[in-house]
Amino acid sequence: xxxxxxxxxxxxxxxxxxxxxxxxxxxxxxxxxxxxxxxxxxxxxxxxxxxxxxxxxxxxxxxxxxxxxxxxxxxxxxxxxxxxxxxxxxxxxxxxxxxxxxxxxxxxxxxxxxxxxxxxxxxxxxxxxxxxxxxxxxxxxxxxxxxxxxxxxxxxxxxxxxxxxxxxxxxxxxxxxxxxxxxxxxxxxxxxxxxxxxxxxxxxxxxxxxxxxxxxxxxxxxxxxxxxxxxxxxxxxxxxxxxxxxxxxxxxxxxxxxxxxxxxxxxxxxxxxxxxxxxxxxxxxxxxxxxxxxxxxxxxxxxxxxxx
Numbered sequence: 348x349x350x351x352x353x354x355x356x357x358x359x360x361x362x363x364x365x366x367x368x369x370x371x372x373x374x375x376x377x378x379x380x381x382x383x384x385x386x387x388x389x390x391x392x393x394x395x396x397x398x399x400x401x402x403x404x405x406x407x408x409x410x411x412x413x414x415x416x417x418x419x420x421x422x423x424x425x426x427x428x429x430x431x432x433x434x435x436x437x438x439x440x441x442x443x444x445x446x447x448x449x450x451x452x453x454x455x456x457x458x459x460x461x462x463x464x465x466x467x468x469x470x471x472x473x474x475x476x477x478x479x480x481x482x483x484x485x486x487x488x489x490x491x492x493x494x495x496x497x498x499x500x501x502x503x504x505x506x507x508x509x510x511x512x513x514x515x516x517x518x519x520x521x522x523x524x525x526x527x528x529x530x531x532x533x534x535x536x537x538x539x540x541x542x543x544x545x546x547x548x549x550x551x552x553x554x555x556x557x558x559x560x561x562x563x564x565x566x567x568x569x570x571x572x573x574x575x576x577x578x579x580x581x582x583x584x585x586x587x588x589x590x591x592x593x594x595x596x597x598x599x600x601x602x603x604x605x606x607x608x609x610x611x612x613x614x615x616x617x618x619x620x621x622x623x624x625x626x627x628x629x630x631x632x633x634x635x636x637x638x639x640x641x642x643x644x645x646x647x648x649x650x651x652x653x654x655x
Contacts, residue, residue: 358465398426524611596649
C-alpha cells in the first residue's frame with residue numbers, strides 16, 4: 348500500500364486508514380483482530396479511533412489488540428476529544444482546556460499508550476475561545492502525549508481560524524463522489540495552511556459500491572436503525588447517475604465499484620489518506636485489494652463531471 352506525508356509535516360501514513368467506528372457494536376473483538384492484522388499485513392498504518400465510537404467500546408476493543416496483535420509502534424493512531432456527556436446522558440460539544448486534556452488522558456489510559464500520533468478536536472466549539480483551543484493542542488504536543496494536532500468536522504473558515512492559532516497537521520472531513528462540498532472552501536483552506544486531509548466516508552456509506560442500486564439490502568448499513576441516516580440521505584436521482592458511472596467505469600477496468608470510488612477520493616488534491624470502516628474482514632479485503640488501483644485520467648475526469 349502506498350504511503351504519503353500529511354500536509355506540510357513529516358508524518359507518513361498509509362493512503363487507506365482503518366476506521367473503527369463499528370468496533371464493539373457491529374464488530375466484535377475477534378473480527379476486529381482479524382481486520383487489524385489484515386490491514387497491517389497489507390501495509391496499512393493509520394488507525395482511526397475516538398471515545399465517541401460505539402459509546403467508547405471501539406477504544407476498548409482496540410486497546411486489547413495493541414501490542415498483542417500489532418506492535419503499537421508500527422501504527423499511526425488518530426484520536427479525538429471534545430464531545431462531553433452531561434449527567435442526563437446528553438452529548439454536547441466542549442473543547443475547553445479542562446475537557447480536552449481530561450479526555451486525552453482518559454484515551455491514553457484506555458488505550459494503554461503514552462501518546463496519540465494525531466489528536467483532533469472533534470468539532471467546532473463556539474463557546475470556547477479559539478486561542479484556548481489552540482493553546483491546549485499545542486500543550487498536548489509539547490508534553491509529548493500527542494505528536495501532531497488535528498481537527499474533525501470543521502468548515503473551511505473554522506479550519507482556517509484554528510490553523511491561525513496553532514499548527515494543524517490533519518483535517519478530517521467527509522469527502523466522496525457524492526459529497527464534494529469540501530472542495531468549495533475546506534480544501535483551499537487546508538492547502539493554504541498546509542493541512543493534510545483525511546477523507547472520511549469515501550464510499551458514501553457503501554452507496555458507491557452499488558449495493559443500494561436496487562433498494563436497501565436487509566443486512567446493510569441502510570437497514571441498521573443506528574446508522575441508516577448515513578445512507579438514506581444519498582439515495583436520490585443524482586446518486587443513481589453517479590453510481591451508474593462508477594459501475595460503468597469498474598466494468599471497463601475489470602475492477603470493483605468500491606475500487607473506483609476509493610481511488611477517486613484517494614487521489615484528489617490535498618488528500619493524504621482515506622478512512623474506511625468495515626463490518627467484517629470480507630468487506631475490508633475488498634478495500635485492501637483496491638487500495639493501489641490507479642484510475643486512468645479520462646475516467647477520473649468523467650467521474651468529476653458526472654458528480655459535479
